[in-house]
Amino acid sequence: MHKPNWLGLILLLSWLTATGLPSRSCYGQRKSKKLPSQKFKGYGLPEAVKQPPKNLPRPRPVDPSRRDACRERAAAIDALVEANLQRHGIEPNPLADDYTFVRRVYLDCVGAIPSLRETIAYASATEPTKHEVAVDALLSSPGYVSHMYNFWANILRIKDRPENNILAYSYRNWIKEQLRVNRPYDEWVYEMLTAEGKIWDNPPVGYTLRDNGMPLVHVDNTVRVFLGTQIGCAQCHDHPFDDWTQLQFYQLAAFTHGTKTRDGAGSPAFANGNPVQRLRKELEEKDPEKRLSGSMNLLVQANLFRVSFDPKRKLKLPHDYQYDNGKPNQVVEPAVLWGEIPSAAQGLSLREQYAAWLTDRRNHRFAQTIANRLWKKVMGVGLIEPVDDLRDDSPCENPELMDFLAKEIVRLDFDLREFLRTLMYTKTYRRACSDFDPSEEEFYHYPGPRLRRMTAEQIWDSILAIAVYNPYPYTVPSTIEFARQSDLDLAKINVEELERRAEQFDETVGPRALSKLMNVASYRRQVLARASELPAPLPADHFLRQFGQCDRETIEGDSTDPTVPQILTMFNGPFTHMMLEKGSVIYDNLMRARTPREALDVMFLSILNRPPTDRDREVAMKELMRGDRAMGYGNVVWALINTREFMFVQ
Incomplete structure (x- = not known):
């Protein structure tokens, strides 16, 4: 366990004061402006975050009757892990203590540390199966949906607006709903790959629109995300490091080449002619000074984006194709990379055949990829690394375990939550962590989970858990409301109706309306809501981006590497200040403490989720008594937040 460097922190505080740099107080103020004291009133937390959330949509609870089966699967996994440890002469780590485990399981299930009350409740419980009870409860909570949305948004590169005129809010809502109802993974992937229509009418088309105008890149991204295989090099030439040829790439891309993402404004579907030109002309006739711009233009352009499939469109080899197995500009016949199209899909469109093959239960790579991704999420290292570059000859730390997990996820009918439940029931998951540096060792053998830094979202959501009662302070409009306010019949609408609809759009679901909605939770230019509820992508200077949140341009483009801006943000950002604002969670808990000793317990149990050691207490009490x-109080809170122990999943 990483212990806080108390001496270093106290010396740092002294150094900051001595050099005249801003030293943080319990209210996060600069000494040059105002000394923190009980008279200082702070900035004030927004009212929207001061009361616990009400009526949050909850996931369908895990099935308690499946607990015995889950234990059996977990025991089988442990047996495979322990046999492998024995082969390598490694002893498994001891089980983690209650405080370490409860912090870990909260971070891994709901993406935030437990509250003071939750920490004490778990540590005080005496049931031998309390770890299973905790896992089941957390996987059945709204936090699970929020946390797993972050996981998938990173992989799927989800943006609010993949392009200026594509509004993907409904797609975000849809992903969360699949997680909330615990829909089988193969089903919602199939729907994303085959969906047609406008995004507010059929939100999974957002997956195709994410790579609008880049059909070959979209094929590469799809295979990388769902099959853990990188074939992008073969788009231009035979793969130099794998067996994929350029012809194979084009044969696979031929399945989806008929996919269209946008209706041209000159399409025959518009009986009254090009709607953009017509509406511009009507607007200029009404007022020569006006232009089709702003929300009017956004609505018109957004309604042109509609995914459809034209089976007559054929893919051809490049004009400069240079291999003997084809000719330049030759029409390509579709073919899968391995296996065959399921018989039930033979009469369907090429796009549906492709989706059926990719998500087929017999497609081992599909199951292997998601099993490996989820194993890495829980244990910290994939059995095969990288998780998105699997090959037939990829080195695997434990091939028997990898095969078992891939088959198990199929046996579970791609129930991802039940699979996670199984992993978290294992003794392997409950053991103390170990450090692992992939640059020094090829394989991690899993004597316990790997010690790792929290993701940016986990850090942000954990800070909110310490400070605010309601991290869901607003509700984004529903998909139905987005459809009602956004959908236009471009063949019929006139400019007067367009002006009215644009004004209504601005007031209800448009970007300005959403910004106004989020302002109810604004605190010093930060919106105090969970990462899953914030805009995507965020500005580069936002806390989440500084701590490595993906910019949603690359698949799994997040980072946990340390940077100087992170240090400055933690030292000088508004978060220490926010912690002890009147009405914050930790402020209220500290006010209930009857003695400095109790207050110290509150701070440690709230931030590090463990009681202070004797040495912790000795050093911190000196600070409290000065x-x-x-x-x-503020200095101790600041010190605890800045420890490595706070930042790491142990």
Whole structure:
């Protein structure tokens, strides 16, 4: 376990004061402006975050009757892990203590640390199966949906607006709904690959629209995400490091080449002619000074984006194709990379055949990829690394275990939540962590999970858990409302109706309306809501981006590498200040403490989710007793938030 460097932190505080740099108080103020004291009133938390959320949609609970089967699967996994450890002469780690485990399982299930009350409740419980009870409860909570949405948004590169005129809010809602109802993974992947229509009418088309105008890149991304295989090099030439040829790439791409993402404004479907030109002309006739711009243009352009499939469109080899197995500009016949199209899909469209093959239960690579991704999410390292570059000859740390997991996820009918439940029931998951540096060792053998830094979203959501009661302070409009406010019949609409609809769009679901909605939770230019509820992507200077959140341009483009801006943000950002604002969670808990000793317990159990050691108590009590009690509380909170122990999943 990483212990806080108390001496270093206290010396750092002294150094900051001595050099005249802003030293943080319990309210996060600069000494040059105002000394923190009990008289200082702070900025004030927004009212929207001060009361617990009400009526949050909850996932369907896990099935308690499947607990015994889950234990059996977990025991089988443990046996495979322990046999492998024995082969390598490695002892498994001891089981983690209650405080370490409850913090870990909250971070892995709901993406945030437990509250003071939750930490104490778990540590005080005496049931031998309390770890299973905790896993089941957390996987059945709204936090699970929020956390797993972050996981998938990173992989799928989900943006609010993949292009200026594509509005993908309904797609975000749809992904969350699949997680909430725990829909089988193969089903919702199939729907994303085959969906047609406008995004507010059929939100999974958002997956195709994410790569609008780049059909070959879209094929590469799809295979990488769902089959863990990189074939992108073969788009231009035979793969130099794998067996894929350029012809094979084009044969696979031929399945989806008929996919269209946009209706041209000159399409015959518009009986009254090009709607963009017509509406521009009507607007200029009404007022020569006006232009088709702003929300009017956004609505018109957004309604042109509609996914459809034209079976007559054929893919041809490039004009400069240079291999003997084809000719330049030759029409390509579709063919899968391995296996065959399921018989039930033979009479369907090429796009549906492709989706049926990719998600087929017999497609081992499909099951292997998601099993490996989820194993890495829970244990910290994939059995095969990288998780998106699997090959027939990829080195695997434990081939028997990898095969078991891939088959198990199929046996579970691609129930991802039940699969996660199984992994978290294992003794392997419950053991103490170990450090692992992939640059020094090829394989991690799993004596316990790998020690790792929290993701940016986990850090952000954990800070909110310490500070606010309601991290869901607003509700984004529903998909039905987006459809009602966004959908236009471009063949019929006139400019007067367009002006009215654009104004209504602005007031209800448009970007300005959403920004106004989020302002109810604004605190010092930060919106205090869980990462899953914030705009995507965020500005580069936002806390989440500074700590490595993906910019949603590359698949799994997140990072946990340390940077100087992270240090400055933690030292000088608004978060220490926010912690002890009147009405914050930790403020209220500290106010209930009857003695400084109890207050110290509150701080440690709230931030590090463990009681202080004797040495912790000795050093921290000196700080609390030095003078202003509020300043002392703030300094200890600041020190704890800045420890490696806070930042890491142990």
